[in-house]
Amino acid sequence: MKRIFSGVQPSGNLHLGNYLGAIRNFVRLQDGYECVYCVVDLHAITVWQDPAELARNTRECAATFLAAGIDPERSVIFNQSRVAAHARLAWIFNCVARLGWLNRMTQFKEKAGKQRENASVGLYVYPSLMAADILAYKATHVPVGEDQKQHLELTRDIAQKFNHDFGIEFFPLIEPLIFGEATRVMSLRDGAAKMSKSDGSEASRINLTDDADSIAHKIRRARTDPEPLPHSPDGLAGRAEAANLVGIFAALADRTAEDVLAEFGGRGFADFKPALSELAVAVLSPIAAELRRLMADPGYVDSVLAAGAERAAAIADPVLDEVHEIVGLAAR
Numbered sequence: 001m002k003r004i005f006s007g008v009q010p011s012g013n014l015h016l017g018n019y020l021g022a023i024r025n026f027v028r029l030q031d032g033y034e035c036v037y038c039v040v041d042l043h044a045i046t047v048w049q050d051p052a053e054l055a056r057n058t059r060e061c062a063a064t065f066l067a068a069g070i071d072p073e074r075s076v077i078f079n080q081s082r083v084a085a086h087a088r089l090a091w092i093f094n095c096v097a098r099l100g101w102l103n104r105m106t107q108f109k110e111k112a113g114k115q116r117e118n119a120s121v122g123l124y125v126y127p128s129l130m131a132a133d134i135l136a137y138k139a140t141h142v143p144v145g146e147d148q149k150q151h152l153e154l155t156r157d158i159a160q161k162f163n164h165d166f167g168i169e170f171f172p173l174i175e176p177l178i179f180g181e182a183t184r185v186m187s188l189r190d191g192a193a194k195m196s197k198s199d200g201s202e203a204s205r206i207n208l209t210d211d212a213d214s215i216a217h218k219i220r221r222a223r224t225d226p227e228p229l230p231h232s233p234d235g236l237a238g239r240a241e242a243a244n245l246v247g248i249f250a251a252l253a254d255r256t257a258e259d260v261l262a263e264f265g266g267r268g269f270a271d272f273k274p275a276l277s278e279l280a281v282a283v284l285s286p287i288a289a290e291l292r293r294l295m296a297d298p299g300y301v302d303s304v305l306a307a308g309a310e311r312a313a314a315i316a317d318p319v320l321d322e323v324h325e326i327v328g329l330a331a332r
């Protein structure tokens with residue numbers, strides 16, 4: 001069976017973008033693939049994390065996977081720092097990737113911003129670690145949101161160069177799986193900015209822990225324009241905030257944007273927002289309730305992570321052994 005790998009950073013406040021762009025797809029893919037889903041705590045520390053918060057967020061991220069419907073019997077759920085193969089392969093990939101490749105990464109530019117000289121080296125080589133995450137499992141398919149596309153292209157480049165340098169077809173060339181009606185959910189306050197955990201404004205995102213009142217409040221306050229909704233998606237051009245809310249509605253309802261606009265076209269946001277709130281609450285509330293239940297049972301979540309780490313290491317360690325042999329490094 002084909003193998004999937006994907007990860008989510010435990011950097012707090014998992015949101016609707018993480019859910020619609022990634023986690024919901026993780027759940028659905030369990031039917032056709034062998035799935036490995038990772039809480040990428042080593043990625044999270046590329047920017048400062050309070051240690052106690054990081055530990056809590058790691059558990060909460062794993063609990064979110066479970067609450068959303070990832071089955072720990074069928075899929076492997078674990079956290080990255082427990083499986084040494086990730087960091088070890090990342091170092092080897094740091095020696096394969098070229099500076100010029102990393103210099104082109106837009107996520108580094110966005111996250112480092114004007115403080116580039118003060119950004120951690122880890123943030124810069126983040127894509128090498130991501131390539132290692134995936135290729136330590138020889139995964140072939142990687143479900144992610146649109147924002148991770150460039151990093152996956154770099155993973156392909158690293159795999160290709162490794163194979164070429166050592167004259168062996170060892171690593172597969174991965175395929176990104178970017179699908180659904182909301183592959184890039186935007187901020188509720190700014191249609192030009194991605195919905196993000198690190199946005200300073202709570203009103204910009206719907207957190208997966210939000211209760212019904214906060215979801216409704218945030219949707220009521222979401223930025224829009226004064227025009228009614230158009231009758232087809234073409235009419236959303238130049239209306240980023242409206243397009244975002246329609247995309248969210250379509251994704252939550254498992255409908256197309258065309259279909260949603262066939263129902264709401266010609267109507268204003270005073271009609272659309274309450275319908276969106278009702279839908280968002282209906283989809284997200286059961287997940288939030290299950291998440292709360294799981295967080296009250298930390299022993300269970302920790303046991304899932306421990307068992308998952310053993311299964312993950314059993315796949316990744318032999319791959320690393322082969323890599324050592326190919327590269328000429330000592331056997332472990």
Ligand code: AQP
Nearest residue numbers: 008009017018021022144145183184185195196197198
């Ligand atoms: N706004 C989004 N729309 C669709 N998909 C998204 N993803 C993230 N934001 C959106 C997808 O969620 C998965 C996990 O992402 P991540 O948390 O590991 O890192 P990120 O992409 O850097 O997410 P954030 O929220 O923007 O975090 P911060 O603010 O900490 O940097 C990935 O598949 C991602 O594509």
